[in-house]
Amino acid sequence: GWYEDEVFHVNAFGFPPTEPSATTRAYYGNINFFGGPSSASVKASAKLKQLQEExxxxxxxxxxxxWLDQAEVLEKLHTMFAGYSSAPPTCFFFCGNFSSAPYGKNQIQALKDSLKALADIICEYPSIHKGSRFVFVPGPEDPGPGSILPRPPLAENITQEFRQLVPFSFFTTNPCRIQYCTQEIIIFREDLVNKMCRNCVRFPSSSMDIPNHFVKTILSQGHLTPLPLYVSPVYWAYDYSLRVYPVPDMLVIADKYDPFTVTNTDCLCINPGSFPRSGFSFKVFYPSNKTVED
Structure with a gap:
């Protein structure tokens, strides 16, 4: 661009280029940006890499x-567990909303009962009950402090009975971070695609392109919600938990938009889509070779 008569004329404008995590680490060494108890990143650990590949x-x-209050959803989960019972997955990640009817005076009790029903289903498959982990990430309409991010886990009084029945269960914040061997995974449950389309400066020329533009925006901005605060409010003290720098190995953005799998800057970005709304679709990730199946 050029500057003339106190006017700045712009030829072109775009995002900052995304930086592969290998480049970032070449500058910063093995500092742990991701989080967790260790001050050093385990990214370069040969031992963990070998374990991961083996x-x-x-x-x-x-x-x-x-939606645990929907009989059809519980039925499909039954079918899923039956299919996986011979080879239990390492971990099931269940993202909210955990109820199709948000809010209301009975929501807390209804959610407790729904979780109890899910625990009973899991207990019917001993191989999965003993061999798999279960991670629950709250959704925007689950009980909690409104729409401010990051969201705390579901309250302990709601999940207590479930945790007693399924000891290998973890109720996390939203977003949450998972370290598996050398891989860094961020999981975020938010209906972001709609918000970003409503607030974008220039809309993609084709709706087929939306997932690519969406992922590029998040990775270029280095933040999970690159939106004005009146659209997506943030607790400033915890804003660091929404940052995606250095770029993680995998970013899971669970959105009600159509499912997609996009790779950008060596980061695998997936959206499993809304289970009940997308014909009961979900995604399966194999960390040993970094592939995704629908």
Whole structure:
């Protein structure tokens, strides 16, 4: 561009270029940006890398909008567990909303009962009950402090009975971070695609292109919600938890938009889609070779 008569004329404008995590680490060494107890990053650990490659059976199952109050959803989960009972996945990631009818005076009790029903289903499959982990990421309409990010986990009084029945269960914040061997995974449950389309400066020429533009925006901005605060409010003290720098190995953005799988700057970005709304679709990730199946 050029500057003339106190006017700045712009030829072109775009995002900052995304930086592969290998480049970032070449500058910063093995500082741990990701989080967790260690001050050093385990990214360069040869031992963990070997474990990761040897464990070919490891798989993660991602399901979003697990409406536990819908009989059909519980039935499909039954079918899923039956299919996986002979080879239990390493971990099931269940993202909210955990109820199709948000809010209301009975929501807390209804959610407790729904979780109890899910625990009973899991207990019917002993191999999965003993061999798999279960991670629950709250959704925007689950009980909690409104729409401010990051969101705390579901309250302990709601999840207590479930945790007693399924000891290998973890109720996390939203977003949450998972370290598997040398891989860094960020999981975020938010209906972001709609918000970003409504607030974008220039809309993609084709709707087929939306997932690519969406992923590029998030990775270029280095933040999970590159939106004005009145659109997506943030607790400033915890804003660092929404940052995606250095770029993680995998970014799971669970959104009600159509499912997609996009790779950008060596980061695998997936959206499992809304389980009940997308014909019960979900995504399966194999960390040993970094592949995704629908």
């Amino acid at each position: 464990n070919e059976d490891a798989m993660f199952v991602f399901v979003s909008d697990v």
